[in-house]
Amino acid sequence: MNKATDAAEGRVQGFFDRFIAALSLKRVLIALVLASIAATALNPIFVIPFTVLLGRMLVIALLLLLVFTAAGFWTHPMLPRWLVQVLAVCLAAPLATYLVYLPAVQGDVFQVLRHEGRLSGFIWITGTVLFIAPVLALGSLYRERDAQARNQALTFELERSLLEKQALDARLRLLHAQIEPHFLFNTLANVQALVESGSPQAPAVLRSLIAYLRAAMPRLADEGATLGNEAALVRAYLELMLMRMPDRLQFEIEIPPALAGERFPAMALLTLVENAIRHGIDPSEQGGQVHVRAQRNAAGELQVSVADSGVGLRETAAPGTGLANLRERLAAFYGERARLELGEQRPHGLVATITWPGAA
Secondary structure, three states, rough: HHHHHHHHHHHHHHHHHHHHHHHHHHHHHHHHHHHHHHHHHHHHOOOOOOHHHHHHHHHHHHHHHHHHHOOOOOOOOOOOOOOOHHHHHHHHHHHHHHHHHHHHHOOOOHHHHHOOHHHHHHHHHHHHHHHHHHHHHHHHHHHHHHHHHHHHHHHHHHHHHHHHHHHHHHHHHHHHHHHHHHHHHHHHHHHHHHOOOOOHHHHHHHHHHHHHHHHHHHOOOOOOEHHHHHHHHHHHHHHHHHHHHOOEEEEEEEEHHOOOEEEEOOOOHHHHHHHHHHHHHHOOOOOOOEEEEEOOOOOOOOEEEEEOOOOOOOOOOOOOOOOOOHHHHHHHHOOOOOOEEEEEOOOOOEEEEEEOOOOO
């Protein structure tokens, strides 16, 4: 029994809370202002003092507002909610007008109808209320429906943005998953070649590789990677490659401190440097130089280039998976304005340039 009572009290309290929330201050002020305007317009017709007329109109406005708000919580299977509210206001208007006249006749309900002046005033007030109240109710419902439509549109837009972000995150994770083993297996292949050839450098290179991977693995999925972080990773990689071919590799890294804090996709710069080593320096008998450079161009865009003096761009070379994935990662990270361009490096070699709209 107590549970049923508590449940009933909870429903009553819930209704009361929703009712108070729907009875907004804005609605109350609009009702009072319109009641004041109606009283001013009717004042020349009435012989009673303006303050009495204004008081009656204010009371009627508040009563009708309560009826309008309460009717909004009543549902009917055949009638829409807005029609229920308008009908409730129209039916309550004569009753509200009749109620405000009762104090003047000491509660004698028939005095209002028998007195010609009071009857005329009753008709004028009721007619005015019946004209204004439905118009006000429809206007309020229109604004409410418009607000609901805007809220629904914002909700849909938020859900769409959330779904797009989730799809983008999933795509980036997929691209990371494709790039990480690609880099790792290529590096291990270099170590394998040293071991199979019996090079005395193999143990030192292997130790450097272990130390490098310990530093690199936490960054593979780092969403907060910066250009400075990636430059440090590239330097560690090139130092590792330098141990493998000390007489055939030279490198230089120029990253201005002002650009070191720029956001940059994890492993993106390493992908270009690895390609320069694998496809440019390694196939060349003389080896070559790798030059990594970052700058801001005349258009205010940021550019990072990796130039090598290796064998250059060969017509038979097929585009690699690493570069294809890198282009997709750049588009996902920076948008459509980011681009990756390949060009020839004179007198021989290749230059890969990433351009994106960095912060001014």
